[in-house]
Amino acid sequence: MNHPDIHFEQQGDVAIVRLSRPAKRNAISDELILAIRDAFESMPEGVRAIVLDGEGDHFCAGLDLSELKERDAGAGLIHSRMWHAALETVQFGPAPVIAALHGAVVGGGLELAASCHIRVADETAFYALPEGSRGIFVGGGGAVRIPRLIGEARMADMMFTGRVYDAKDGERIGLSQYVVPKGEAFAKAMELAQRVAKNAPLTNYALMHALPRISEQPADQGFLTEALMAAIAQSAPEAKERVREFLEGRGPKVKKA
Structure with a gap:
């Protein structure tokens, strides 16, 4: 849990995992994706629900492109599978995960959000998959998880055209289950997590x-x-x-x- 890019705390039986790279809009570096994996794999006993949040103005702006290196096909495959393994620990980890979304939920940030069980967005949230315009393809499980939320055609449209959904339309198509006023996503996520933690x-x-x-x-x-x-x-x-x-x-x- 001791990592400079992850803030962890526990309030009763609810754990809070917060991405802490605000200067980078919480873009996911290799170190951060491994820190996410480690945080969920080493969750303390007694945690019954988890809130996933992002520090600063944005939940997560996706892959940290400054780390994008020349990779051959084999290295690219291994890198993608590293993301898959990390986000499997979120979706199929120790407790239900409620994401508190605000600002950018873009690219790999949307892939991360899609691995959570409940998504709460505030009015500042916006969703995009800019990989198409950058000549790359989703590699963190988005091709599997995101169509299950919004359908293949909507995901393809986002990647083909660069379409951006705001918070209201994101809820309408299934990217979140709740929309709340600006600055209230974390409080709503905590409220839901406390309710979920009471379940058997x-x-x-x-x-x-x-x-x-x-x-x-x-x-x-x-x-x-x-x-x-x-x-x-x-x-x-x-x-x-x-x-x-x-x-x-x-x-x-x-x-x-």
């Missing part, structure tokens, strides 16, 4: 690890995987206690927002 751990695990895989399976396989996960989750002692509390009128009830 096995339910959160199922949502992180089983749901994305079920959505990719053929229907007959997905139904079986769902049934198996449901059976495992409901057999947990905590699940039984929560159901008992609800039936006895002691548990929380669904209320209209």
